[in-house]
Structures are given as structure tokens and as C-alpha cells.
Amino acid sequence: MLKCRTVWRTLAPLARTSSTVCRQNARRAGLNNGRLPACVPAAHMSTAPAGGGRENQLYVLLVGATCVGGAIYAYRTVKGDSQRYQDRIDEISSRPLKTFTEEPATPTQSEPPAAPSPAEPSPPAPDAEILAPIETADLPSADEPVIEASPEEAAEPPVVEPEPSPPSEPTPAELTEPVADSESPAAESAAAAKPAEPQLEAVTESGDASPASHKVSSHTPYLLIGGGTASFAAARSIRARDPGARVLIVTDELVPPYMRPPLSKELWFSDDPSVTETLRFKQWNGKERSIYFQPPSFYINAEELGSAENGGVAVLTGKKVVHMDVRGNKIKLDDDTEISYDKCLIATGGVPRNLQVIERAGEEVMKRTTLFRKVEDFKSLDKVSRNVKSITIIGGGFLGSELACALGRRSTESDLEVIQMYPEKGNMGKVLPEYLSNWTTEKVKKEGVKIISEALVKSVVSKDDKLEIQLKDGRLVKTDHIVAAVGLEPNVDLAKSAGLEVDSDFGGFRVNAELQARSNIWVAGDAACFYDIRLGRRRVEHHDHAVVSGRLAGENMTGANKPYWHQSMFWSDLGPDVGYEAIGIVDSSLPTVGVFAKATAKDTPKAATEESGTGIRSESETEHTASSPVASSAPSPTGVQHKDEYGKGVIFYLRDKVVVGIILWNVFNRMPIARKIIKDGEEHADLNEVAKLFNIHDD
Amino acid sequence: MSSVREEGKDRIIFVTKEDHASPSSAELVEEDPNDPYEERGLILPSGEINWNCPCLGGMASGPCGTEFKDAFSCFHYSKEEVKGSDCLENFRAMQECMQRYPELYPQEDEKEQQQQQSSETKPTSQDSAETSGANSSATKEDSDTTKPNTDDSVES
Numbered sequence: 001m002l003k004c005r006t007v008w009r010t011l012a013p014l015a016r017t018s019s020t021v022c023r024q025n026a027r028r029a030g031l032n033n034g035r036l037p038a039c040v041p042a043a044h045m046s047t048a049p050a051g052g053g054r055e056n057q058l059y060v061l062l063v064g065a066t067c068v069g070g071a072i073y074a075y076r077t078v079k080g081d082s083q084r085y086q087d088r089i090d091e092i093s094s095r096p097l098k099t100f101t102e103e104p105a106t107p108t109q110s111e112p113p114a115a116p117s118p119a120e121p122s123p124p125a126p127d128a129e130i131l132a133p134i135e136t137a138d139l140p141s142a143d144e145p146v147i148e149a150s151p152e153e154a155a156e157p158p159v160v161e162p163e164p165s166p167p168s169e170p171t172p173a174e175l176t177e178p179v180a181d182s183e184s185p186a187a188e189s190a191a192a193a194k195p196a197e198p199q200l201e202a203v204t205e206s207g208d209a210s211p212a213s214h215k216v217s218s219h220t221p222y223l224l225i226g227g228g229t230a231s232f233a234a235a236r237s238i239r240a241r242d243p244g245a246r247v248l249i250v251t252d253e254l255v256p257p258y259m260r261p262p263l264s265k266e267l268w269f270s271d272d273p274s275v276t277e278t279l280r281f282k283q284w285n286g287k288e289r290s291i292y293f294q295p296p297s298f299y300i301n302a303e304e305l306g307s308a309e310n311g312g313v314a315v316l317t318g319k320k321v322v323h324m325d326v327r328g329n330k331i332k333l334d335d336d337t338e339i340s341y342d343k344c345l346i347a348t349g350g351v352p353r354n355l356q357v358i359e360r361a362g363e364e365v366m367k368r369t370t371l372f373r374k375v376e377d378f379k380s381l382d383k384v385s386r387n388v389k390s391i392t393i394i395g396g397g398f399l400g401s402e403l404a405c406a407l408g409r410r411s412t413e414s415d416l417e418v419i420q421m422y423p424e425k426g427n428m429g430k431v432l433p434e435y436l437s438n439w440t441t442e443k444v445k446k447e448g449v450k451i452i453s454e455a456l457v458k459s460v461v462s463k464d465d466k467l468e469i470q471l472k473d474g475r476l477v478k479t480d481h482i483v484a485a486v487g488l489e490p491n492v493d494l495a496k497s498a499g500l501e502v503d504s505d506f507g508g509f510r511v512n513a514e515l516q517a518r519s520n521i522w523v524a525g526d527a528a529c530f531y532d533i534r535l536g537r538r539r540v541e542h543h544d545h546a547v548v549s550g551r552l553a554g555e556n557m558t559g560a561n562k563p564y565w566h567q568s569m570f571w572s573d574l575g576p577d578v579g580y581e582a583i584g585i586v587d588s589s590l591p592t593v594g595v596f597a598k599a600t601a602k603d604t605p606k607a608a609t610e611e612s613g614t615g616i617r618s619e620s621e622t623e624h625t626a627s628s629p630v631a632s633s634a635p636s637p638t639g640v641q642h643k644d645e646y647g648k649g650v651i652f653y654l655r656d657k658v659v660v661g662i663i664l665w666n667v668f669n670r671m672p673i674a675r676k677i678i679k680d681g682e683e684h685a686d687l688n689e690v691a692k693l694f695n696i697h698d699d
Numbered sequence: 700m701s702s703v704r705e706e707g708k709d710r711i712i713f714v715t716k717e718d719h720a721s722p723s724s725a726e727l728v729e730e731d732p733n734d735p736y737e738e739r740g741l742i743l744p745s746g747e748i749n750w751n752c753p754c755l756g757g758m759a760s761g762p763c764g765t766e767f768k769d770a771f772s773c774f775h776y777s778k779e780e781v782k783g784s785d786c787l788e789n790f791r792a793m794q795e796c797m798q799r800y801p802e803l804y805p806q807e808d809e810k811e812q813q814q815q816q817s818s819e820t821k822p823t824s825q826d827s828a829e830t831s832g833a834n835s836s837a838t839k840e841d842s843d844t845t846k847p848n849t850d851d852s853v854e855s
Contacts, residue, residue: 235760236751236757236760237751237760238760239759239760239761239764240750240751240755240759240760240764241750241751243765243768244765293757294757294761294803295802295803297762297800297802297803298757298761298762298800298803300762310762310764310765312762313760433706433709434706434707434709435706435709435711551751554751555751562735562736563736565736565737565738566737566738590708591708591709591710592708592709592710593709593710593712594709594710594711594712595712595713595714596711596712596713596714597713597714597715597716597719676727677727679728680727680728682726682727682728684725686724686725688701688712688714688718689723689724689725690723690725691712691714691719692719692721692722692723692725693723693725693727695719696714696719697715697716697719
């Protein structure tokens with residue numbers, strides 16, 4: 001079949017011209033060369049009248065030579081093609097075994113392949129099984145990469161091609177060859193002169209994505225990359241909506257999913273000396289819980305995931321995803337294991353940023369620097385704080401201020417010096433309007449923190465076992481240990497291999513309003529730069545956003561097709577007197593309107609939790625989502641009249657006269673109202689009237 | 700009397716209780732009960748159960764999720780005189796499953812089948828039967844409270 005077609009293709013033009021020539025010849029009776037075969041590209045300029053025998057002979061010779069030359073050329077091309085093809089097949093066959101159990105895809109190869117329907121997972125063979133999947137090699141969906149390579153060939157009858165690294169077993173190999181045979185003609189038909197190479201190249205490309213490995217790969221319907229809050233929320237959402245779903249979480253951390261906020265807050269206030277081991281914290285009302293979302297018994301083993309009757313959530317710890325093959329719907333781990341998926345969530349979060357001056361400062365300085373993010377960072381910082389005399393926190397945002405307050409509290413018990421330095425004028429300078437930022441800074445100072453504001457670090461050196469921080473304005477700060485809390489770099493390592501777009505303004509993977517990056521890939525949490533229908537494109541690094549976006553991604557992975565709509569909130573506590581909840585875009589560069597009442601003893605975070613009878617304010621906030629919003633109405637006692645005491649109130653952040661962000665300052669359990677105002681997106685003439693909705697004087 | 704101050708682009712208003720005594724004139728957009736984007740409460744407008752409700756915590760997604768869904772669905776759609784009396788088998792299966800995971804489902808909760816309340820972000824809240832403050836169990840991993848849940852509650 002091959003030979004006929006190639007021969008035909010190569011000789012078709014020859015054939016055409018020769019047929020016209022023959023006809024012309026026939027018309028010009030008088031030239032009858034029996035020796036000339038019919039297919040001769042004879043370009044006769046003129047036909048000599050009868051009698052030009054000599055010239056005729058010359059012509060005959062020339063034509064004959066051309067014909068022979070043409071035939072030789074054609075023969076060699078065809079031979080070379082088939083040889084090259086054979087070489088390719090041999091090379092592929094020599095590659096080691098790589099197979100998956102992929103669901104039998106319906107032969108939709110003529111269209112750009114969509115993911116196989118997730119609703120009915122093929123009986124997933126656990127890792128060890130190879131043989132069973134091989135049998136289904138005749139209709140694997142792994143051929144999709146190849147199909148994608150030649151979408152123009154859609155006209156061709158669907159060609160089913162096996163995975164580029166055919167197994168070494170004899171039976172499947174036989175399967176491979178005849179099937180592979182058919183792929184070349186498909187290529188040929190697309191481009192006449194082009195050999196089967198592009199097709200095969202595409203095959204080998206995706207083959208290259210799965211390099212030589214002797215680990216067995218496996219398949220999971222739902223793959224969640226990253227083991228943090230967003231991932232866990234998605235897992236829960238998927239399990240709730242897809243009965244019996246099998247969810248695999250892959251994380252490079254060594255522990256199952258946990259919540260991050262207590263690492264810089266509650267865990268530091270625990271009285272338990274073994275808190276670094278138990279990671280349990282007591283809430284205001286005495287209730288204790290672990291930072292882990294669920295105890296280990298909640299999860300099932302990754303090996304059992306395939307066979308679990310009702311599915312479950314498995315966590316693969318200590319594994320990093322290093323490569324993502326979107327066309328093949330599979331990922332590769334750092335131990336060369338490959339896992340294929342139907343739907344994938346990328347929830348890789350981020351990595352703490354560091355100051356360049358510290359990175360360049362050398363080993364001694366780096367040894368004494370903490371980049372705070374994970375459980376082990378908490379453990380090490382806790383240890384450090386008990387053993388050194390002075391800690392400096394660089395950074396005046398949420399994390400820096402919370403850690404400063406937490407360590408400041410500790411400094412009252414020991415003789416630990418806690419310094420906090422940042423380039424802004426006051427704590428939370430990028431979030432709170434200046435007057436409030438200044439007020440907050442005073443409160444932080446009261447927690448025992450030495451504040452150095454408007455500080456830009458010029459250099460850090462290690463001298464006599466201490467660190468010397470030189471500031472640009474000349475000030476020198478000597479300390480034992482540095483905590484750098486200068487922001488988060490979203491982890492987009494997979495963008496390159498996966499071919500995903502990265503946002504240049506906000507960082508992170510660029511996704512649409514439904515958190516989708518590509519057909520079967522969603523992104524949630526810190527790493528997602530998404531389109532918020534109300535507030536525009538943004539990237540949010542807060543806990544509740546991770547929960548909300550993770551849930552939404554899980555819903556969309558199970559077919560919900562909902563955009564980001566429920567606005568997430570965030571909160572912060574700076575000591576026992578200052579606590580706020582916020583929602584939307586809270587950027588201090590925006591014009592603000594703050595409406596304040598006087599503070600009473602009842603308006604503290606502590607009081608709020610005792611009042612609502614729940615442990616953490618985020619709990620009480622989400623409880624509200626299940627019941628209708630109610631502003632509590634206990635009468636508040638009259639307090640002292642302090643004009644500049646920003647005890648409690650509401651601050652509106654405006655963009656083009658529309659409220660885009662709200663801070664509830666020491667006012668709790670009102671988040672649903674704030675959410676509603678942002679959702680409406682209306683222009684309100686008098687924000688004092690809007691503030692009335694919050695009943696800030698009540699409890 | 701309220702006082703107003705401007706600090707650059709920021710405006711600060713101090714108000715007394717009396718200032719805020721009169722009802723607000725701010726207008727809020729009317730809620731659409733059928734908004735497909737909105738987060739739903741426990742029961743969807745169609746009458747079905749919203750298994751993804753934060754109020755359920757991890758109940759529908761855990762190891763005993765299937766049993767829980769079966770039992771609760773049976774109860775929800777039960778038309779018997781004593782609602783749920785035809786679902787005893789389902790509840791028994793659920794109880795059995797939960798007993799296998801005492802860490803996840805502390806013993807007290809088997810009584811509370813209906814209307815559990817636990818937060819999405821932190822799957823622990825105190826069982827309301829014990830809010831008297833007694834710390835009968837010092838540690839709770841995933842416990843539930845009963846708090847009456849309005850059926851079509853939608854937070855704004």
C-alpha cells in the first residue's frame with residue numbers, strides 16, 4: 001500500500017504530462033517510436049517533418065535518458081522513505097516500556113481530542129498491572145498527542161495510533177506495527193513530499209516527555225497538584241459532587257494538607273510546650289484543634305485509590321511534579337513516575353520572596369534567615385526564638401506584622417528583642433489608609449515590638465556571630481536572626497512544560513473567570529491570576545480565597561461551570577486590641593471613607609469569638625453562609641469619647657466612586673452585608689448611610 | 700453629632716449611636732433567588748440537597764461520605780409519618796462506617812444526622828449539645844453541631 005501510493009504520488013505529475021504528450025504525439029502522426037514507453041515527459045518544441053531521422057534519434061535518446069533518470073529518482077525516493085520509516089519504528093520499539101491505563105476514548109480523533117468522559121472511570125488497574133491495559137492498547141486515548149500533531153489531517157479516517165513507547169511484550173508489539181503502518185499514509189496524504197517524519201516526530205516528542213523509566217505509571221481521574229488549602233477545598237468539593245470520586249493530591253511537603261493562618265497567629269499563643277509537635281492550638285474559648293484539615297485516617301493510600309469502592313482522597317507526600325504534558329494529560333514526578341489524569345488542578349501556591357541583599361550576602365547570613373511559610377518554618381522559628389536574643393522581621397505586611405506581634409508577646413516572657421522594619425510609614429501601609437496604619441503601628445509597638453519604619457535594607461553582613469543590617473539612610477541594626485516576610489512568589493514552574501500562560505502584571509497562572517487555564521486544567525489559590533467579574537483581573541493570597549477558589553475549581557472540575565462570584569474575605573489580628581475583617585480590593589492607594597464609632601471593651605477579637613461561641617472568626621464567618629445574615633443587637637455600653645480612637649468602624653475603599661473593598665474594623669459577624677455591597681457595585685452618594693447598615697454601635 | 704475630617708484622599712467620619720439611629724437610606728440591589736452563581740445553602744432551590752454546602756463540613760466527602768449521603772437523602776425524601784423511619788438501614792450503615800473512624804467521627808455525633816453545621820475552612824465546631832462549656836472531649840477533629848438551618852439560606 002505504501003509503495004503504490006508513494007510511487008503514484010511521485011510519478012503523478014510525470015504521468016499527467018506524459019499522457020498529454022502521448023496524445024500530442026499521436027496527433028502528430030509521423031513520429032512513431034516504438035521504443036519510447038508511454039510515460040515520457042517529452043517536451044517537443046517542434047516536430048521535424050518526416051525525414052529528420054537524425055534529430056529524432058537525438059530526441060529519443062534525450063527523452064529516454066530523462067525517463068530512466070526519472071524512474072531511478074522515483075525509485076530511490078520511495079526506497080529512502082520506507083527506509084527512514086523503518087528506522088523510526090525500530091528506534092521507537094527499542095524504547096523501554098511505558099504504558100498507562102487510559103480510559104477507552106471514543107474515537108473522536110478527527111476533532112481536537114477532548115478529555116475522555118470522567119464519569120465512568122475504566123476499571124483502573126493499580127500501579128503494578130500493565131498487561132490488562134496493554135490489551136486495551138487498540139483504542140487508547142494516548143494516541144491523542146499524535147492526533148493533535150496533525151489536526152489538518154482530520155479528513156483522514158481516524159487513525160488509531162498506540163502510545164509512542166510501545167511495550168516490549170510481543171503481542172502488543174504486533175499490534176503496534178500494523179497500526180503504525182497506517183500512520184504514514186495519513187501523513188503522506190497531508191503533504192505529498194513530506195515524509196512520515198512530522199507525524200513520527202510528534203509521536204516521539206510526546207514520547208520524549210516520558211523518558212526512559214522503569215517505574216510504573218498510573219492513572220487518576222482527579223489530580224490535584226499541591227497539597228495546601230485550595231487543593232483540600234477542591235478535593236472536598238469534588239467528593240461532595242461526584243459520588244465515589246477518586247482524588248489524588250500530590251504535594252512536595254511531607255505532611256497532609258493543613259491551614260496556614262495559625263502558623264503566624266494562634267500557634268504562637270499556645271501554652272502547650274509541645275505545640276511544635278502536636279500543632280494543636282487552643283482557641284479563645286478553650287476548644288482545641290489541629291492545623292491539619294483532617295487527621296490521617298481521612299485519607300486513603302495512593303496505592304488503594306484505584307480499588308477503593310467508594311473512591312476517596314489520597315495524598316502523595318514528598319513528591320514534586322516536575323513536568324506536565326498537557327497533550328498527553330499526564331504529569332511526571334521527580335522520581336520519574338508518571339501519572340495520567342482526566343482533570344487536573346494546579347494549586348501550587350507560592351514560595352516566599354527573599355531580599356536580594358540577603359541572597360547575595362552569603363552562607364552565614366542565609367543560615368540566620370527564615371523565609372516563613374510552612375510548618376517546618378514555624379518549628380524552626382519557634383526554636384530560634386527561644387535561643388537568640390534578637391530577631392528582626394523585615395516586612396510590614398500581614399505576615400510580618402502578625403509574626404512581630406506574636407514574637408513581641410513572647411518577648412515579654414523572655415528577654416527577646418523583636419524588631420520590625422519596613423519601607424512604608426506604618427504597619428500594613430499598603431493596606432490601611434495612613435491614619436489607620438499609624439494607629440496600628442502604635443498598637444504593635446505596645447505589643448513589645450521595636451518598629452523601624454521607612455527602612456530600606458542596603459546590605460546585610462555577618463560579623464562576630466551577629467548579623468548587621470545596614471539601612472540606606474545610614475542606620476545600623478544588629479540582630480541575631482532575620483525573618484524575611486517580603487511577599488510571595490507564585491509557583492509557576494509548570495507553566496513552561498505545560499504551555500500555560502503566566503500573567504505579567506500579577507504573576508501566577510492566567511485563568512478565566514471559571515478558574516480554567518485550559519481544557520482539563522484549573523488553577524486555584526495563591527497561584528491563580530483569575531478574572532473576577534466584579535473587580536477585574538486579580539490574584540489573591542488569602543486563606544479564605546484559597547478555600548473559595550478551591551471549592552469553585554472542584555465544582556467546575558465536576559461540571560458546574562460557575563465563575564468566581566462569591567467574594568472571599570480575609571482577616572488579621574494584631575494583638576488583642578486590633579482585629580479586622582476585610583473583603584474585596586483593599587489597597588491604601590485608593591480613596592477611602594472611614595466611619596468610626598467609639599471603642600468599648602466589647603469590641604475586640606477576643607470578645608467577638610466569645611460572643612459567637614466559636615473558636616476562630618473565620619469559622620463564624622462561614623457559619624453565616626449557611627444561615628441568613630443577622631447583625632447581633634446587644635446594646636453596647638457607652639465608652640470613653642476619644643476623638644482619634646479608631647475603636648471600631650467601617651472603611652470603604654472606592655474606585656471610580658464604587659465601593660470595591662471594605663474593612664470591618666473591630667466589627668465582626670457583618671461580612672455578609674459587606675459582601676452584598678461589593679456585589680452590587682453601586683455608586684452610593686452618602687457612604688455614611690451605607691455604614692448604617694452595619695450597626696457598628698451594636699455588638 | 701458626627702464629625703468629618705479629610706486627610707488627603709481619605710475621609711474620616713465619627714458617628715455617635717444617635718447619628719446612626721435613623722434607618723439607612725442606602726439602596727441595595729434586590730437579590731435574585733434563582734441566581735445560578737450564588738452560593739446555596741443546604742437545600743437547593745430545586746429541592747435537592749447541596750452536598751457541597753460548607754455547613755456539612757467534611758461529612759459528604761469523607762470515608763463515610765457515601766453512607767452519609769444515602770442516609771441523609773433517604774431522610775430528606777422520606778414521606779413517612781415519622782420522617783426517616785424508613786431509612787433505618789441507611790442510618791445503621793452510616794453509623795457502622797463512622798464507628799470505624801472514631802478520629803473523624805467522634806461518638807456523640809451519631810445522634811445528629813440532620814442539619815449539621817461545621818465550617819468549610821475549619822471543619823471543627825463544637826457540638827451544640829455541649830456548648831455549656833464542658834470540655835467533655837478535649838480534642839475534636841471533625842465534629843458537628845446542630846444549629847437550625849434555614850432551608851434556602853443564601854448568604855448575601
